[in-house]
Amino acid sequence: MENPDHINSYVILGGGTAGWMSAAILARALEHTDAQITVIESPHVPSVGVGEATIPSIIDLLNYLNISQIDFVSQTDATFKLAIRFVDWLKQGTEYWHPFGKIGSQIDGIPFYQHWLKQQKIDPSFEFTDFSPAVALSKQNKFFIPDPKNPTNLSSTSHALHFDASKVAQYLQKYCLNKNVNIITDHLVETDLSIEGNIKTLHLESGRQLDADFFIDCSGQKALLIGKALRVGYDSWQDFLPVDSAVAMQTEKLDIIPPYTLSTAAEHGWRWQIPLQNRTGNGYVYASDYCNNEEAIESLIKHACTNSKAITDPKVIKFVTGKRKKMWHRNCLSVGLSTGFLEPLESTSIYLIMRAMLNFVQVLPSKSICEPSIKEYNRLIDDEYNSIRDFIVLHYCVTQRKDTKFWRMWQNLSIPDSLSEKLALFKSHGRLYKNPSDLFSQDSWYAVLEGMKVRPTSYDPLVDRSNFNLIKQSFIQTKQALWFNASETLNHEDYLKRIKRARMVN
Ligand SMILES: Cc1cc2nc3c(=O)[nH]c(=O)nc-3n(C[C@H](O)[C@H](O)[C@H](O)COP(=O)(O)OP(=O)(O)OC[C@H]3O[C@@H](n4cnc5c(N)ncnc54)[C@H](O)[C@@H]3O)c2cc1C
The missing domain is CATH 3.50.50.60 (FAD/NAD(P)-binding domain)
Known part of the structure; x- marks a missing residue:
């Protein structure tokens, strides 16, 4: 009944x-x-x-819905996303990557980052993200979905979609x-x-x-x-994240479709470039205290239309950062x-x-x-929002840019207590603790912290228990092997063509 x-x-x-x-x-x-x-x-x-633009959990969603990735990618003009490339965030002329998937692997139970930090003090020629399969693929415009039955040194990558x-x-x-x-x-x-x-x-x-x-x-x-x-x-x-406006417009497809989102710090905020199969999404996110809509539109058109024609008019969107x-x-x-x-x-x-x-x-x-059930639901989602907010604030609050009022503002802006505590802990020995509600992995935090040149005063002393000579030797081989194996995979665009063909056959 x-x-x-x-x-x-x-x-x-x-x-x-x-x-x-x-x-x-x-x-x-x-x-x-x-x-x-x-x-x-x-x-x-x-x-x-x-x-x-999405993060790798979009693939989990497709699986949950029992939707074929091949079909979805073909019908939504999607491209694959392995990373975000951040340009000019630390200072103008610098760049770093936030890749999906692992960066190196734990050695003797200690995060790879700690071993890299020790190595860095002796030989600074290795970037932390040199040990990310996703970065090796992205830099060469390659794409690859690991086959669990056939593991390689690229297997720890993971991907999301642009659509x-x-x-x-x-x-x-x-x-x-x-x-x-x-x-x-x-x-x-x-x-x-x-x-x-x-x-x-x-x-x-x-x-x-x-x-x-x-x-x-x-x-x-x-x-x-x-x-x-x-x-x-x-x-x-808005006290933590004062940007409150965006202008978005679409331009023609890029000649080479990269497997990553491009995020470029700009005068009063930052610009995105999201490559799709048939067109490109562009936007400028800015703080209206420092930039009016006309200036933002002009700046976006100037950058987005350098090598590509506009296919939509710019559209301004206002928002208030925060949560219910x-x-x-x-x-x-x-x-x-x-x-x-x-x-x-x-x-x-x-x-x-x-x-x-x-x-x-x-x-x-x-x-x-049932009120207790609602309360617990709200608490879990609140925790996720808070942890994502902290991660986003991190991208700005440690910038060394001082070229405009917008960037100088970050020198004096307060940051959430939870982020201050995380940074304080990190700055002593590079330790990070993951809460159950943290969406972003330790590797993600390390990638952004290192990209923004926030380094701890010393590496974790536990690293000294490992055989450092052996580890040192593996650095060069690992980096070269990743680069080589990535170079042997398909171009991102060829991979997309293969998906289209596979859809037609099925
Ligand atoms: C500038 C910008 C860039 C973004 N980029 C990303 C990104 O790269 N990745 C990402 O994950 N997210 C991104 N987002 C967020 C993402 O766009 C939204 O989370 C997502 O589109 C969900 O929007 P929505 O469906 O809640 O609202 P909307 O898209 O605004 O939809 C609202 C719906 O409500 C309906 N509606 C409104 N009023 C009525 C009414 N009176 N009666 C009946 N129906 C009504 C409308 O018809 C519409 O269908 C971005 C957002 C912004 C503003």
Whole structure:
């Protein structure tokens, strides 16, 4: 007999990346039940239309949804991403890499970074990321997906995707239709609450009224349910991350499609370049205290259109960095931009959508909402947001740039206590501890810290227990072998062509 306390109907408000990703995850989790899932998207409000770089967890999502990577890559004009290349962040004329996957491997149970640090004091000719397979591949525009049955020295790499956000929305919409998700194109005008304060009825522009047991707010920055109807407040993090604007535009495809995102520090912020199969996404993220929209547009056009023609007009997007005080409140969960926003420096927003929904389907509520379960859910997601925020602040707060007011500002800006503590610990012996909520691995932190030339005063004394002569000899061989094996793999573009052919055959 059906349990009367079960949730039978879910309404997802919004058909942007968050809406369709949430619907797909929910539909997959509930596919053997008779729960009704409905997505409402407005005919008047376009989705934000950016959000095209990801981190490797996107592959886990495809696996969860049982979507073939080959099919997805082909249909969303996706390219592979092995790393982010950061240019001019430390000072103008410098660059460093934040690769996915491992950098070197532990020796005698101690992180490779510590052994490299000791070596560095004797012979500074090796960069830390010289020992990253992803960097060896990226620098040569190569791509490779490791075959678990055939391990090589490139096997510890991992990859993410760059994709066309609107094609991803279409792809997921089709996926949802096949899983019996209802789609309504209509515009929310008003929301009724029940006496207890839960969301009860959505009033749509057409006159239609929609009741449901549970609501997922994917309405973007307007946060129409969690913010406007339920009045859950928003914590701004602008004191730590003062950039509040972006201008985005698309240009033609690059002649050579790199397997990485390019992030270049600019006068009043930074620019992204995201290569897709058929075009390139470009953007300039800036602080409006130092730069107006016209200046930002001019600067983006100048840099993005040097070797490539524009195919869209520049579009300005404003945002407030921060997060909702509670992501889940009563019978409403907020996902995507309605929850919060962290600038796309490490491509984490789509990951946070996925995390929010995968955590949610683990603790699906009943009609009699369980407060302790909501509290724990909110705590876990808060911890993730905080740890990502700290990682993003790190990219700025240790810069040596002083060429504009924007960069000088970072000398005096306060940083979160959690980041100060992490840096203090690191600066003594280079030790980093990973909390369960940390998205980014120790290697990621080491890569950015070293890229920004933040070094501990000394290496971990535990390193002195290892046979350093042997380790020293392996450095040169390892670096050369990685470079050579990477050079033997396919060009990124050839790999993409191979994927297209494989799709046609299947
Ligand atoms: C400049 C910038 C760059 C970014 N780059 C990246 C990146 O590289 N990687 C990454 O992971 N993330 C990135 N993001 C974040 C990413 O774009 C978003 O997390 C993602 O697109 C989710 O957006 P959304 O679906 O929450 O909101 P939106 O895309 O704004 O969608 C909102 C939806 O709500 C609907 N809606 C609004 N009002 C109503 C109404 N009254 N009635 C019915 N429906 C309504 C709209 O029609 C729309 O479908 C970036 C964001 C910005 C601003």
